[in-house]
Amino acid sequence: MKVIVIxxxxxxxxxxxxxxxxxxxxxxxxxxxxxAAEEITALGAGDLIGITDKLTRHKNLDFPxxxxxxxxxxxxxxxxxxKYILSKGIKINFxxxxxxxxxxxxxxxxxYTSTGNYEEADVFVETTGSTGPMGNCIRYGNGCSxxxxxxxxxxxxxxxxxxxxxxxxxxxxxxxxxxAFSGSCKLAKETLDKELVxxxxxxxxxxxxxxxxxxxxxxxxxxxxxxxxxxxxxxNIILLDTGHVKLMxxxxxxxxxxxxxxxxxxxFIDPYSGGKGNSIRYLSVAPVSNDLKVVGLENLxxxxxxxxLFVGHTEAICTGSLAGHNAVRSALKFxxxxxxxxxxxxxxxxxxxxxxxxxxGRKNRYTFAGAEYFNRMKEKGLYSIDTGRIRNRIxxxxxxxxxxxxxx
Amino acid sequence: xxxxxxxxxYCPCHLAETLDCVLCSQLSGxxxxxxxxxxxxxxxxxxxxxxxxxxxxxxxxxxxxxxKKTPDKNxxxxxxxxxxxxxxxxxxxxxxxxxxxxxxxVYYDVPISIMEADVIRNTLKIAIKLNxxxxxxxxxxxxxxxxxxxGPFFNGIMGLSNIxxxxxxxxxxxxxxxxxxxxxxxxxxxxxxxxxxxSFIDTQFKNNFxxxxxNDYSSKIxxxxxxxxxxxxxxxxxxxxxxxxGGNINLIHCGGPDILxxxxxxxxxxxxxxxxxxxxxxxxxxxICSSCTKHYxxxxxxxxxxxxMDSRELxxxxxxx
Numbered sequence: 001m002k003v004i005v006i007x008x009x010x011x012x013x014x015x016x017x018x019x020x021x022x023x024x025x026x027x028x029x030x031x032x033x034x035x036a037a038e039e040i041t042a043l044g045a046g047d048l049i050g051i052t053d054k055l056t057r058h059k060n061l062d063f064p065x066x067x068x069x070x071x072x073x074x075x076x077x078x079x080x081x082x083k084y085i086l087s088k089g090i091k092i093n094f095x096x097x098x099x100x101x102x103x104x105x106x107x108x109x110x111x112y113t114s115t116g117n118y119e120e121a122d123v124f125v126e127t128t129g130s131t132g133p134m135g136n137c138i139r140y141g142n143g144c145s146x147x148x149x150x151x152x153x154x155x156x157x158x159x160x161x162x163x164x165x166x167x168x169x170x171x172x173x174x175x176x177x178x179x180a181f182s183g184s185c186k187l188a189k190e191t192l193d194k195e196l197v198x199x200x201x202x203x204x205x206x207x208x209x210x211x212x213x214x215x216x217x218x219x220x221x222x223x224x225x226x227x228x229x230x231x232x233x234x235x236n237i238i239l240l241d242t243g244h245v246k247l248m249x250x251x252x253x254x255x256x257x258x259x260x261x262x263x264x265x266x267x268f269i270d271p272y273s274g275g276k277g278n279s280i281r282y283l284s285v286a287p288v289s290n291d292l293k294v295v296g297l298e299n300l301x302x303x304x305x306x307x308x309l310f311v312g313h314t315e316a317i318c319t320g321s322l323a324g325h326n327a328v329r330s331a332l333k334f335x336x337x338x339x340x341x342x343x344x345x346x347x348x349x350x351x352x353x354x355x356x357x358x359x360x361g362r363k364n365r366y367t368f369a370g371a372e373y374f375n376r377m378k379e380k381g382l383y384s385i386d387t388g389r390i391r392n393r394i395x396x397x398x399x400x401x402x403x404x405x406x407x408x
Numbered sequence: 409x410x411x412x413x414x415x416x417x418y419c420p421c422h423l424a425e426t427l428d429c430v431l432c433s434q435l436s437g438x439x440x441x442x443x444x445x446x447x448x449x450x451x452x453x454x455x456x457x458x459x460x461x462x463x464x465x466x467x468x469x470x471x472x473x474x475x476k477k478t479p480d481k482n483x484x485x486x487x488x489x490x491x492x493x494x495x496x497x498x499x500x501x502x503x504x505x506x507x508x509x510x511x512x513x514v515y516y517d518v519p520i521s522i523m524e525a526d527v528i529r530n531t532l533k534i535a536i537k538l539n540x541x542x543x544x545x546x547x548x549x550x551x552x553x554x555x556x557x558x559g560p561f562f563n564g565i566m567g568l569s570n571i572x573x574x575x576x577x578x579x580x581x582x583x584x585x586x587x588x589x590x591x592x593x594x595x596x597x598x599x600x601x602x603x604x605x606x607s608f609i610d611t612q613f614k615n616n617f618x619x620x621x622x623n624d625y626s627s628k629i630x631x632x633x634x635x636x637x638x639x640x641x642x643x644x645x646x647x648x649x650x651x652x653x654g655g656n657i658n659l660i661h662c663g664g665p666d667i668l669x670x671x672x673x674x675x676x677x678x679x680x681x682x683x684x685x686x687x688x689x690x691x692x693x694x695x696i697c698s699s700c701t702k703h704y705x706x707x708x709x710x711x712x713x714x715x716x717m718d719s720r721e722l723x724x725x726x727x728x729x
Contacts, residue, residue: 099444114446135434135441135452144453152450156443168440178439283440 001331004111004119005324006098006160007127010313011304013081014048014320015125015327016090025313026242028052030069032368032377033314034385035344040314042394043345044404045321051080052313057241058204063248064232065370068385071204074186075243097155098128101163107298108164114155122331123299125323126160127316130171130284130305131182133157140179142277145251147182148270149279161286161306166296171282171309172362179283180365181219181250183229183311185274188267189245196262200241208237208263214256219249229371237263244269250278282309282365290350291336292323301327308352311367318345325403332407340397344382348373410716412502412563414447420455422462423695423714430714465694468558469494470510474531476551479615482538483586484547485523488555490532497560498525498532501571501594502686505532505559506693509545512556518542519690521564521590524621532557535589535617561693563712564590567683567719570659574681575601577658580651581626582672584634585612587663590685592618594661595625603658606651608644610634610664635664640671648675659683662719673720682719688712703727 005016010025028049029037037049052072061069085092093113100112110120133156134144144151151157162168170178189197200206217234232238237260238248254275258264268274286302287295294300303320304310310319322345326336339346348366351373355361366373377383384390394400411430413419420429429435432451433442441452455461475487490498498505503525508516524533536546549555565571571594579598583591588609598605607626609616610633616622622629634644651657662672662684669684676682688700693713700712705725710717 097446114444133441133443134450135432135443138450138453138456139434139439143456144450152448155446156441156450158444159442162442163444170440 001123001328002121003123003125003324003327003331004121005125005127006111007129007304007306008092009127009129009304009316010048011129011306011316011320011323012125012127013085014045014317015127015301015303015324016085017045017047017088017321017324026071026074026240026246027312027369028056028070028072028314030066030369032344032374032383033312034068035377035383035390036314036318036348036368038387038390039343039345039394040318040321042391042401043321043339043343043399044401045317045325047084048081048317049314051084052077055080057243061204061240063205063207063238063240064236065230069240071240071242071246073243095154097158098160099158099163101160103164105298106296108300111160123301123327124160125301125303125320125327126286126294126306127303127320127323128157128160128284128306129281131157131279131281136179136283137277137280140177140283141181141280142251145271145273145277145279147272147279157284159284159286161294161297161300161302162284164294164297164300166286166294168283169285169287169356170362171285171365172359174363179280182278182281183248183250185247185249185251185268185278186242186270187239187245187247187263188269189243191265191267192245193262193264196239200239200245204241206239208239208260210235210237211256211259214259247274251276281305285309285356288353290338290346290353291326292319292349293326293330293336299327299330301330308349309356309362309365310348310352311365312369314369315348315367319349321403322349328407334407337402339399342382342397343394343399344368344377347377347380347382351376409710409721410445410447411714412568412716413714414445414451415449415454418463418466419447420451420458420462421695421714422465423711424451424455425460425462428695430711466558466560468556470554471532471557473549473551473553473555476549479617480613483613483617484536484538485617486534486536486546486549486555488532488534488557490530490557492527492530494557494560495525495527495530495532498522499527499593500562501597502562502565502568502590503559503593504561504564504590505534505557506561506690507534507536507546507558508542508556509549510554510556512545515691516542516545517556517558517691518546519561519564519693521685523589523592523618525593535586537586558693561713563714563716564686565594565683566686566717566722567681568716570681570683570718571597571661572601574598574603574659577603578654578656579603579605579659579661580648580657581605581607581609581661581663582634582648582668583607583661583663584610584668585664587665587668587685588618589663591661591663592621592625594663594683595621598659599625606630608632608634608648635668635671638667638671640668640675645675652676652680666723669719670723673723678720684719684722686712
């Protein structure tokens with residue numbers, strides 16, 4: 001059996017079990033993500049959580065509206081994940097951009113890369129995300145901000161499900177515009193004031209006041225990460241130590257940022273033009289059923305942002321794991337797995353999936369870490385930081401280690 | 409499918425203004441990017457940065473005829489003195505310009521391939537076959553006369569990427585009559601990429617106007633009759649078959665009429681890379697006049713002055729009626 005995974009962010013890596021966007025993330029286990037990390041581990045797909053845990057710089061950090069966050073080192077994560085994936089015998093095609101498909105009825109027969117290569121497989125997993133490319137960032141944002149996707153160098157993202165004839169769904173903003181800005185930037189640590197760096201490295205988080213005249217509440221409306229789209233994030237500069245310095249705002253004019261004490265010489269490192277804008281996301285979501293199979297296609301599964309209006313790396317790992325697992329089940333002609341709503345992972349998938357069908361739902365994002373879904377998690381009693389309790393819940397559902405059991 | 413002008417000096421063109429861009433999904437009426445043929449830059453970005461306007465069209469230059477030779481009553485070879493910026497752009501395979509007598513209106517513009525662009529002397533060498541009103545007018549020009557040159561244009565050859573990818577192997581040139589002229593920059597390129605070139609030539613004129621170039625770049629020249637009554641001659645098929653059976657042919661370039669290209673596509677194994685000349689009739693070269701449009705299955709319309717594609721795609725799913 002041959003499975004092709006298109007995309008190598010957290011979701012693609014989880015499905016394949018490289019890393020693209022994982023290089024700029026860093027925040028794990030904050031709020032309900034703790035539950036999800038433990039759940040996915042109990043389900044048998046905790047490999048990547050294990051790696052992020054191992055490379056954690058700060059544990060159990062609190063910052064406005066976020067509790068017990070763990071920050072992994074973004075400068076160390078990618079080689080570690082790459083080595084791990086290769087050690088599992090997975091073939092990686094680097095810098096290989098998939099641009100089209102060959103169909104056989106409602107089945108994808110093979111994929112074409114931008115260099116004209118053609119490859120067939122039994123089943124496909126698309127984790128190409130929903131971000132950019134440049135034209136979208138121009139039309140729905142402030143232009144290309146030179147983000148980590150590096151569209152000009154490596155070529156733009158192409159929606160594979162759309163190539164296969166399935167129209168994409170799109171996230172919306174409260175003003176009716178499409179997409180949303182990525183929610184954070186990275187600053188070069190060596191450009192910050194030394195004292196500030198010392199404090200940041202010691203505590204993991206530093207909160208600085210934004211000068212009154214520069215507070216911009218409107219910017220929050222356009223932000224992806226609704227768990228961070230809070231007044232506190234507009235009135236304060238929140239810095240996290242992820243190896244680089246993570247600045248918890250979509251973008252911030254450099255001249256204004258340099259007005260803040262300790263940031264007088266600061267420089268953006270991601271996106272390079274973080275003073276002007278950030279990447280635009282949620283412009284390409286495939287309609288999926290709760291097993292993450294694309295509706296209308298026989299053999300395409302999706303994970304990460306491609307599978308719903310999900311935010312975050314934990315969410316990508318969870319959906320990617322399920323998409324990969326179900327891809328194999330489908331190729332073996334086994335019934336696919338739908339995680340029950342008694343699990344946080346199963347519940348967020350079915351909830352986000354039902355919400356994306358409504359105009360209001362398309363204006364929201366779904367994350368274990370905050371906003372609408374974290375509230376639901378708490379209401380449903382799904383939120384817990386008790387590893388034993390979470391593991392027991394999975395055990396009771398007879399799902400313990402389901403993802404790492406051999407299917408044949 | 410690609411666009412020969414994508415990302416370059418003449419991109420975005422006015423096709424972007426009417427949402428008919430060959431490559432960009434947003435500039436062809438879609439709301440979102442679906443960039444299957446990335447050209448290295450974002451055309452939408454170029455368009456917005458340019459104030460949502462197309463770039464300028466090609467300029468028209470007035471050049472002087474330095475030399476005129478008439479090796480056959482139906483063939484003339486002109487050497488033109490041209491500006492440096494224009495000459496520099498015309499050294500690549502597939503380059504062509506529109507020519508006309510300066511006195512004539514724009515309707516007299518006729519696309520003519522560049523046989524040689526000399527960037528040291530700033531000269532352009534072109535071969536013109538006597539065909540109709542436009543070419544008759546060009547034939548009437550003499551040395552030291554002025555001539556109107558509009559360019560540069562680049563899409564004179566289909567399958568350009570195959571030419572650039574052919575390296576350190578053996579390449580075949582199959583060319584008839586005036587189709588030999590645009591084959592010369594290709595031979596030059598193939599030669600510079602360390603390819604051995606075998607040329608099959610059907611000169612069709614009294615004198616072989618390309619003899620010097622063929623001798624310079626080909627390791628073997630076979631003069632033979634290639635096409636008869638719309639079919640490859642048995643003799644040519646037999647020579648070509650022998651040549652192909654030797655293996656390691658990295659490219660067949662076909663310079664001749666569409667029927668020759670079609671027959672070669674039928675004859676050659678699919679594994680062999682092809683290139684061929686673009687025989688579309690053109691008037692503007694800028695995608696406006698629609699003289700070069702060809703219709704394909706599923707109502708796909710391709711403007712062949714802009715669309716760059718593999719030779720095998722040229723006739724595939726094409727509607728002829």
